[in-house]
Each structure stands twice: as C-alpha cells, then as structure tokens.
C-alpha cells in the first residue's frame with residue numbers, strides 16, 4: 001500500500017469553519033444569547049459637553065413601568081481606575097463609569113436605567129431629568145493651537161537626526177504641504193453589547209470584543225476581583241478593528257448585575273457608539289520633503305497633530321509611518337496632541353499609518369511630479385537599507401517587488417505622467433499609486449491542543465475572530481502542525497477560561513495564536529509518536545510563547561505593499577469614482593488565500609471610504625457629532641466599490657514558525673493616497689484634505 005503524503009492546508013483556500021452557523025443564524029452574537037430573568041440596561045448620556053451633574057431626578061424614572069434601578073455617580077460602587085492595563089499604562093478612565101459628577105464630553109454616560117425590557121429601560125432613560133452646571137467647552141481642533149504638545153503613546157513622540165533647515169535649503173526640489181484627515185467613526189455591523197451575571201460566585205460576561213482575556217483582566221482590575229473569578233466569552237464578533245475593548249457597556253452591565261443579582265444586558269445603539277465606541281482623531285499633518293534633482297531625499301519632516309479627550313491622552317501616531325518608509329540626511333518626525341472636550345479617540349484600523357500614509361505618500365507623489373520622476377522610480381531611489389530611525393535591519397522588506405508586480409499588472413508603464421489630459425466624456429481620468437506598510441509583530445499567547453480518543457483534535461485558545469477568518473486560519477495552522485486534514489481539527493476560541501492570549505489587534509492576532517498552537521501541536525505529535533494510548537479525556541498539551549517572543553532578535557518588522565487606483569472625476573458634479581484598484585502586498589506567508597483576500601480587499605474598501613466618504617461633523621455649539629448614524633455618516637456602499645484586485649508576493653517572515661506577518665491592517669494603508677494621487681493625475685489639482693467630496697472637487 002502506498003501512502004500519499006498529506007498536502008499542506010496552509011496556503012489553500014478554505015471557507016470559514018463557522019460560515020454555515022453564521023449564515024443560518026445558528027451563530028449567536030453577544031446580544032442574542034438568552035438568559036432566564038434577564039434585565040436590560042440603557043445608558044443615559046450627557047447632553048452637555050463640559051460641566052458637572054448638579055442633580056438627577058431618579059424618582060420619576062423609578063416609577064415608570066418595569067424600571068428596576070437607576071445607577072449613577074451617587075449610588076454606583078467605587079471602582080479601581082489606577083491599575084495598569086493593556087500596553088502597561090493606566091486605562092482610559094472613560095470605562096470606569098459613574099465615579100464622579102464631572103462631564104468631560106457630550107455623550108458621556110451619566111446613568112444606567114435598568115428595567116424588565118429594553119423598551120422600558122430606554123423610555124425611562126430618555127425621560128430621565130438631569131440638571132447640569134454647564135461650563136464653556138472647547139472642541140475646536142486645529143494644528144496651530146499653542147496647547148498642542150508632543151505625547152509618546154506607544155512610540156516616542158519625537159525623533160530627529162540631521163540639520164533639517166540646512167538640508168531643505170540645500171535641496172533642489174522642496175515640497176512643503178499640510179494634509180488633513182477628519183474625525184472618523186467606528187461602525188462595525190454588530191453594535192457593542194454585553195451581558196453580565198453572577199454564576200456560582202463567578203462573574204460571567206458574554207460580550208463582543210477583540211480579546212476575551214483582555215476584557216477579563218480589565219473587569220477583574222476595575223472591580224478588584226481575582227481574575228479566576230471572571231469569565232468573558234465572545235465566540236462570534238461582528239466587527240471590531242479597534243473599537244471593541246473595555247468600554248462603558250461592559251462595566252455598566254457588571255455594576256447592574258451585581259446590584260440586582262440578575263443577569264443584565266447593555267447594548268449600545270448606533271448613535272451611542274459615536275461617543276462611546278471611540279473614534280479616529282482628526283489629524284493635521286505637515287510634511288516637508290527636500291530632494292536632489294534626481295529625487296534622492298536630503299530632508300524629511302513629518303509632523304502630526306491629533307485631538308484627544310481631557311481624561312486620557314490617545315495618540316494617533318501618524319508621523320510614525322515616516323520612521324519606516326524613507327530615509328533622509330535630515331529626518332524629523334513628531335506626534336502632537338491637543339486635549340479637547342471630546343470623547344477619547346481610539347485605535348481604528350491602522351492607527352497612525354492610515355492617516356499618516358495619506359499625508360506622506362501624497363507628499364512623495366508631489367515630490368515625484370516636481371522632480372519630473374516617475375513616483376515608483378522615486379520610491380525605488382529612496383529605499384532604505386535599514387530602519388531610518390532605528391538603524392535596525394529589516395526582517396524582510398519586499399516593497400519594490402510589490403511595486404514591480406503591481407506596475408506590471410496595472411499597466412503602469414503606459415501611463416502618461418501629465419495631469420489633467422485624459423477625458424472620457426465629462427469625466428477626467430487619472431491613475432495613482434502609493435506605498436503601504438504596517439508593523440508585523442506578535443504577542444504572547446497560550447494554547448491547549450488535545451488529541452481526542454476518537455482521532456480528532458481540539459484546539460483551545462482565547463482568540464477573537466472579529467470577522468477576519470482567524471478561526472479558519474487557525475484550523476489550517478493546527479492541521480498542518482498536527483499533520484492531519486483540517487476536518488479532524490476543531491478550534492475553540494473566544495473564552496477567557498482558555499488562558500491568556502493576544503488580542504485581535506495590531507494585525508498580530510492570528511500570528512500570535514498560530515505560534516502558540518504550533519508549539520503545543522508539535523509537542524503533542526512527539527508524544528503521540530511515542531505511541532501513547534489516548535485515554536477517554538484525551539491527551540492535552542499546553543503552550544506559552546512568552547519566552548520565545550522575548551528571545552526574538554531586534555529588527556524592523558513590517559509588511560509592505562503597493563496600491564494602485566484609477567479614478568474618474570465628473571467635471572459637472574465633482575464626484576470621484578474609483579474605477580479599479582490593485583493592491584500587491586508583501587505580508588508574510590498567507591495562511592488562507594480566500595479570507596486573506598477578503599481582509600486585504602476590505603482594508604482597501606475602507607481606504608476608498610476614507611478617501612471619498614467618511615468624515616464626522618463635530619458641532620462646535622453642542623460639542624457632539626451631527627448626523628451620528630449611518631445616514632449622516634457616510635461609508636462606502638457596494639455601488640461605490642469597483643473591481644478590486646489583490647495579490648501578494650512571496651514574503652515569509654524568517655523568524656515566525658509559520659512565516660506569518662499579519663494582514664489585518666495593511667490593506668487600508670496608502671489606499672487613500674493612491675486615490676488622491678489619481679485625482680491629481682486626473683484633474684491637475686491636489687486634494688490634501690479628506691474626504692475628497694464633490695463640493696471640494698468643484
């Protein structure tokens with residue numbers, strides 16, 4: 001008998017393992033799981049943007065049908081806000097509800113009304129009378145505010161080498177431009193929702209989040225509980241990308257479940273998400289580039305300013321992208337922050353890189369045009385051999401391979417570089433390109449792999465599949481690591497009882513979880529190879545990648561990509577339509593081409609949305625968002641999206657056991673710049689403020 005060797009599963013297209021459950025409705029999301037005796041909480045939000053709560057008239061709300069309790073700063077339990085949270089810093093105190101009478105922004109939670117039904121809770125919350133002592137507020141964001149100051153965030157605020165002004169003065173060609181991006185809001189399909197209950201002395205929370213153990217850890221610290229007394233589950237998550245961390249609704253649900261000793265569910269409405277889910281800060285960025293006539297950079301300066309709240313410093317590190325992309329004799333970057341009476345911004349897909357690459361990659365395109373050099377050739381001339389700021393070697397950097405392949409497929413060689421000369425009826429046609437990059441990292445994770453007595457395998461890890469296809473990718477990873485077909489592997493995720501794990505964030509989730517699964521599976525195979533008998537409860541091996549990751553050599557670790565766009569600009573309406581887009585990425589080994597393509601196309605769609613549609617309006621009078629819903633806040637719809645082609649070049653990460661780098665975020669990076677550069681090529685006009693709306697084009 002001949003034995004056919006098993007073909008690897010990694011690299012083959014595989015539909016989602018939970019796809020059938022999702023499309024048949026069998027997959028239940030956080031707000032859909034039934035509980036006996038379930039009560040419903042509704043958050044009442046402040047109508048003023050700054051001040052203090054003078055009085056709450058709770059008696060009339062408590063007298064309304066079905067109302068069980070009203071929680072507010074006068075009766076809520078004191079919680080711990082001084083602890084160390086994710087990334088080693090004290091967390092945003094916005095999640096620590098009802099701790100004082102201060103109101104730091106419009107839409108701040110001032111009370112939770114709990115009732116038998118969601119409708120009763122909502123009616124009472126909307127009828128709740130709150131008296132405020134209002135103070136003048138300030139939500140006016142601009143770059144030239146004297147109170148803008150450098151703030152580190154998760155990277156140093158300022159980097160610098162060389163004499164900037166001298167190199168600019170010595171440059172034959174200079175670009176000095178200001179770019180702005182607007183406030184952008186998270187709108188995952190599934191709104192934030194949590195149900196909390198006490199179950200035999202343990203706090204049990206069903207939630208929609210990007211990391212069950214993250215929320216477990218945060219709730220344990222906030223409520224001063226032993227982590228083992230808290231269980232958080234989030235098997236299915238309908239979108240996240242930065243907004244689904246520890247937030248007001250989980251804390252509200254726990255407070256109410258504790259006060260009432262009943263399960264309590266708190267769901268945010270789409271409107272409430274505009275002040276409670278976090279947003280991407282607006283940015284104003286100044287980029288100065290100085291080059292020799294051949295395009296070689298002598299000077300690069302990238303300065304960014306973003307807003308944050310008065311209660312937490314959140315940095316949108318837009319200038320960080322320049323620290324990786326291009327070197328120059330004088331190289332200076334800075335991230336500044338202005339504190340305003342607004343909700344704290346948060347991570348949104350490629351925080352920093354997405355707005356940062358819009359500015360930097362637009363400026364590089366402007367420089368290429370001024371030098372009379374093809375923008376791809378100009379980038380090739382400025383490829384650094386090491387990290388421009390760190391000086392560290394790149395683990396791998398295949399940016400030029402992406403441009404080469406992209407240019408070939410897009411037909412870039414035939415491009416007439418002159419702007420504003422191609423017409424199709426009443427439309428001007430143009431093409432543009434931009435580079436992408438995103439940090440490629442991994443975080444410590446644990447996993448357990450069990451060989452079951454029936455010959456199947458069960459993997460348990462507290463991963464969160466926010467719609468990325470992570471669970472399916474992990475199934476393929478485990479199958480290869482165990483040398484079995486994927487249908488013999490079941491992957492269980494979204495349960496903090498599975499042990500510490502990386503969050504679904506920073507494009508690091510799948511890679512981090514895959515690493516821990518690979519380690520556990522390898523050890524299990526060794527044990528099975530020794531001929532171990534499998535007892536009824538199976539044989540389980542656990543792994544922890546903390547030490548392996550700590551031993552990794554210091555390198556610049558990034559994914560790269562090349563984005564191409566063709567646009568048609570209607571000269572009568574000012575409407576910009578993207579006609580086609582192509583993205584070629586060097587983003588590590590691709591685990592599942594089917595869901596990987598989804599991810600990368602999804603990022604590019606978000607980039608189209610960022611370039612042409614998205615922009616929240618913050619009203620200076622009220623301090624809140626106008627049009628805080630999907631009618632007022634435009635995101636790209638199907639009809640806005642053309643054919644998008646995505647592919648990748650071979651780029652396995654040399655230090656990852658599977659070769660993964662992570663693909664969650666890179667698809668959005670550079671997409672808006674490629675479109676803006678194409679709009680310039682079509683019209684001859686530079687658009688340095690997003691979104692490129694018809695009224696700005698005309």
Ligand code: MOS
Nearest residue numbers: 241242349505506
């Ligand atoms: Mo992503 S912005 O790290 O969820």
